[in-house]
Amino acid sequence: MARDVSDTTPIGARSELVEWVASGEKPRESWRLGTEHEKIPFYKADASPVPYEGERGIRALLEGMQDRTGWAPIMEDGHPIGLYDEAGGGAISLEPGGQFELSGAPLATLHETARETAQHLRDVKSVGETLGLGFLTLGMSPLWTRQQTPVMPKARYRIMTNYMPKVGNLGLDMMYRTSTVQVNMDYASEADMVKKLRVSLALQPIATAIFANSPFTESKPNGYLSMRSRIWRDTDPHRTGMMAFAFEDGFGYERYVDWALDVPMYFVKRDATYHDVAGASFRDLLAGELAAMPGERATHSDWANHVSTLFPEVRLKRYLEMRGADVGNPDHIVALSAFWTGLLYDEAVLDGAWELVKRWSAGEREQLRADVPKLALKATIAGRSVQDVASDALALARAGLQRRARLDEAGRDETRYLAYAEEIVASGRTQAERLLERYHGDWQGSVRPAFEECVY
Template identity: 60%
Template sequence: MSTRQDGAPSPVVRSRADLVDWIAAGCKPADQWRIGTEHEKIVFHTDDLSPVPYEGPRGIRAILEALAVRYGWLPIMEGENIIALKRPDGEPVATVSLEPGGQFELSGAPLETLHEVADETQQHLDQVSAIGKDLGVGFLGLGFSPTWTREETPRMPKRRYAVMTRYMPQVGKGGLDMMYRTATIQVNLDFGSEADMVKKLRVSLALQPIATAIFAASPFTEGKPNGFLSMRSEVWRDTDKRRTGMLPFVFEEGMGFERYAEYALDVPMYFVYRDGEYIDVAGASFRDFLEGKLAALPGERPTIDDWSDHLTTLFPEVRMKRFLEMRGADGGRWRRICALPAFWVGLLYDQTALDAAWSLVKDWTAEERQALRDGVPRLALKTPFRNGKLLEIAREAVAISRGGLAARARKNARGQDEREYLAPVEEIVASGRTIAEQLLEAYHGPWKGDVRRVFGEYAF
């Protein structure tokens, strides 16, 4: 989740048009489209496989401090606590931040090619692995913590999380598990115009269940199979339905920046950030704020930064800010971290591929899209679709993505184009076996029912 920093004063919002214009300003010509990749890792002590608290000589704070000293990261403070790291001015913009349960996240720089994404990811993993080796800490690439209860999971001292922790149980059963026990890979991609945004948003929403199915890797909870292939995806199904889901309005006539802003105006807020503090306004709408009707800030009008903050607290399957954020995948190791952006870049950053992807999904009904979303946490690629299984559609989508990457023709120093990063996805759809299913086979076979084996075999 985003890390707020104090900066120059932000303009006060004068009208709804200001909100729409702020989103629309994300439009970029194709030669400026970039790839931003985010990935979370579950952190554990290697000696006893316990979760890592914030404080202590082997805690999360110690990891952050060591990264700053050894690799030149700069600390971002909240009071006395380091809550994130950033790169120095003049270097590519990237941050290391903390999720509520101590999940360690890299929010990568906006990069031009998947080759650069792969290099950035490898450098980050090398850094945290080196620090982890010194501290006796490991990093796990799965979508859900496989052994710890929610009560055993530590809580990070990040003030916005306190607001969310109080509010989440009021609006769904899965919110606290989402916050404290899940980990994901996400990719942020650009759009060129309002029409381009609409087409990309529709394609990515329709195909998001396919990404969830291909990347399913969270079949264990508290040391046992949980009955799902993506428990991470399942908990999102009951996490504040007003701010999550498949956004059926996106497929309706009249969709555009203004329609998305109207949706966001009515999603309940969590907080307002003022002078280093998070003011709890959970349940109020941004529309109320726009009219000066927040009980906690009577008469005060929002700023553009408040709008930006609010958009980061919406959690649909694809989120729009000044770019599109694909939110459907479980966490994974290096190959899978690179494979997710490869899948989406291939589909969305080549016009022929985008047109083909739209042709694939344009006649799907809202009910069919929702049925896929509801089915994939348990069944993944075996989810029924029309007269077959989702696997057949996944194979078509991956083939379209491969063609899009070939058309981009972005080569590295070895002369290889970006299709090499799609290989893990192609392996999954060729075999029809997800990582989750492979994990369950190991659990019932050579692991002899010992889920703890996953910490050795799926750590970075």
């Protein structure tokens, strides 16, 4: 999320929170997809991390990007912490450890997504070259310790940094050392949201497996193919996970809102100040009974900001966020968007995807989520390998993209963006496994070559 929201309209009742989610409904012709991807910067000269300050730091990178794109700065306490396109074209934000994120614009086709991704990477590489910076295509920083990793000057991150060790063992690694790609998808109605959420939750570990790309930590293999995904399993059980309740009878907007209300808050923002209320209840703020801020009542911005601090495998805001994948190269990024667009934006395919997953029990889904970070395509569910399930899911996605029939200027449809994922699944070898082969072979037991080979 590039900017925390500032809408001071008071919330009068719980029903307004439900209406807020429902307001995301869009007719099919207005559906869009938005792709977000992070990348870890480093100094090319010595593969060292990039601090915020300094002539060649993250601040200088942001300022260079501002000059190149004309986007407006997002400021906090006098520090630029992001950029946004005032014409609605997207935004750039900083993750806690300096991961540089593009929150892409809502776009109609994957062709536009591919162009947006390519343009952003051209911009970042051009500015980065002047500063001696490169950017990793990995889902976790492979070399630096947590202590060596820089800290960005954002107040919400200071609050989260203090709170994370109280609720999990790996939350700080999630914040400072991981890098992801996400896709945001629309829904037409409450029933459409429920079906899409259930399908995408069940298949999120399948996406994690296909796009596994974080096998190294602190100079050596970490024992996982998606360590980023493993880290999320020990971050904060109150706000992460597979949301088993979403598969229960009667699930809808209200049940999601009730779950969100029960997730502890991190902060309340008033004007430019972030008030640390970590662990407190949003229900108390809604009732004007928050002990840390007596008399304060919840506003629409408080709710929007709170929802942005929930981290399930699929997040519902006023759209659905697919959150299960490690970042990778440009083909990897667009392939993830193609996977979910093909599955979720064709009604017959969505029905077919539900048939694929509807018999899985909550226990089976949880076990799959636990097994995939280490085993990826070799994990199993309901007697089938993830590789086989992924193959079926990709075939469905291809059918969905074919029926969308969105053509580029050369007359090609969107199915070509699935090729990256299809090759991985057909081979049974994830990008993480290929990198491990390099590590034990040509790289001679060093992760240093990743800073030359795994870069944009």
